[in-house]
Amino acid sequence: MNSMEGVVTIVQESRFQLTDDAGAGHLFVLAHRSLAEPDQLEALQRRQTRVRVDYTEPRNIIGLLAHAVDIAA
């Protein structure tokens, strides 16, 4: 499981874009077993909170699968 920190910039349903410190945007899909709910993502995007995402790389899409989203210190 890898980890990435950044700010949530786009949210659509259960997909979000995380912009990391280098300014690159990464597309994440919330895994169905993750504890985070799509409604919470919207709040994170509005407040531009810095978060840490634990993710894996699925084989069949160009994107990342987020398993956990935590607020980064």
Next chain:
Amino acid sequence: MESRNLGPQEQAPVPASAAGGTQGARQEWRGPTYYGMPALKEAPFESWVVGGYIFLAGLAGAASILAAIADLARPRRAAGTVRRGRYWALAAPTLGAGLLVYDLHTPQRFYNMFRVAKGTSPMSIGTWLLTGFSVVSGLTAALQFAAERRPRWRWLRRAARAANVPAAVLGGGMSTYTAALLSATSTPLWAASPGGLAARFGSASMASGAAALSLAEPPGPTRSALDTVASVALAAELACDAWQAIDYRRKGVAGALESGWGMAEKLGATGLGAAVPLGLYGLALLGGNRGNLSRLASLAALGGSLLLRVSILEAGNVSARTPEISFRFAQPDNLGRPRRRRR
């Protein structure tokens, strides 16, 4: 929000492509496909999980019906069957419901199934049917359990008999609504013969219920009665199979049963699962109740009932992903007579 109906003169008819559309006794699709890509999506159910649930639901519903009938007709001599039937009825609310929740792709939200009650969705109908059946058959089983612990309190036995009636009624729904679940989709094989599939599932459920109860029953008049019920149900199942075959050929989806799972359905479900046990039951009933034949027949009927559901699910998926079959099915000649539509 209704749109004005466009007149026929403003519509060009669908042009026949150079290769032509349906040909050959209304069976095969000779028209174009889009690179052989599927035009429909397969059901995402896991066949053994959902097939297993349908099998258990049918078994439990039929067990409840047979327990109620046995209790009303010959309560003392068939007490074993009555007892087992009422306990077997719990298979659906427990194991069956577990299988259903497992098959959801977001199982932690299973309770959302209770948000609505929709008459257009057999899955919604089934949710409430399963809930109602679970409650009533649970009550029946509890009363049965209590009646066995307190044999002097006769009212418990009468209460169990009374509770068994609504359980049996709902059990009737349980044994056949799953066919409506499959037919109310666009999957060609399932949609082609809604009546035939429903009657077949219902017959297979009754057969499996009778077979399960017969397996546990010692030789005697009760077991003969159960074997008779199973035989009639299996005969009905074979008749439905013929009914379905006619419908499938007429609507052009018979090709889905030429796959591997189609073979499983023909040999396993219809052959080993219906025709063979029917023969064995017949021999057992005529030949004076020889134990092994009846038990063999019951086992075959149970296996066939499960294999029937799984093979129909798999063959249905074949029909959905094969454009030749789905396009042939979705032709104007399969639309049927225009009836009074729902609102």
Next chain:
Amino acid sequence: MDVHPRALDYTESEFSGPIPNESELTAGVRIVPGRSYGFFTDTTVCIGCKACEVACKEWNNLPADNVGLTGQSYDNTGQLSANTWRHVAFIEKHSDGAGPGVRSTEKPPFQSGWLMMSDVCKHCHNAPCLEACPTGALFKTEFDTVVVQQDICNGCGYCVPACPFGVVDLSTLDGKAHKCTLCYDRLKGGLEPACAKACPTDSIQFGELDDLHLRARQRVQQLHAQGVETAYLYGVPGGPGATGDLGHLNAFFLLTDRPETYNLSEAPTRPANRVAASLLTGLAAVAGLALAAVAAFSRRA
């Protein structure tokens, strides 16, 4: 060229926020809740640029799936799926009835050798997916479109086989069903859907359904007059695609070949009409067998 008078109010290159009622300027229609909206896709002016696919992916933040080349002309998305809500189909017609592999020596004035069509959720009037959904996640919005509520869907997947066009799909990654929302969030903000806005030839036209039907009829008449006899509408009331009690398709098409060429069924049906017949037949069968059981148990041994 017609320019909406309001367009002159917005002549700067950068905006600090969305233009109010932007759809008036871009699609010529004001989006009002309570009216029926949809797409008219005129495949005769589609150039296969796939701007609609890209705009849809960009706006809805959808990942690319079906990674790789399909070998199906320029179509590399293959089909609609949980992450592909606009799919452009390409069909190369090499022969004109002369047989496969034989090039035709005559072509009609209208270029018909290469068919391109942008496929999308049809937002059916009597949507089978909606009727099948047991949680009520699928609903009809105030714009007469069909949307999956992501916070309710529990991934049962029953909508997937119900759809007669193979549109809605279950995502194994996030465990829920997805399909085109007709940009519900954009409609609420007065913007037209992303694909319609991006389409450079106005092949995808967004508007009120009555108006779209009028435009479509006029276009078909125009094409017939120009010699394209095979042009017809798919998804209008009474036409192919809107058969079997589906009513009509809010997203309808102008096609020039058989529907199956574009991977569409000619006569889809409304699955909910099969429920009553199936239930009643099944119950009758079980009731009959129950009577047989009564007879079997009542017999004196």
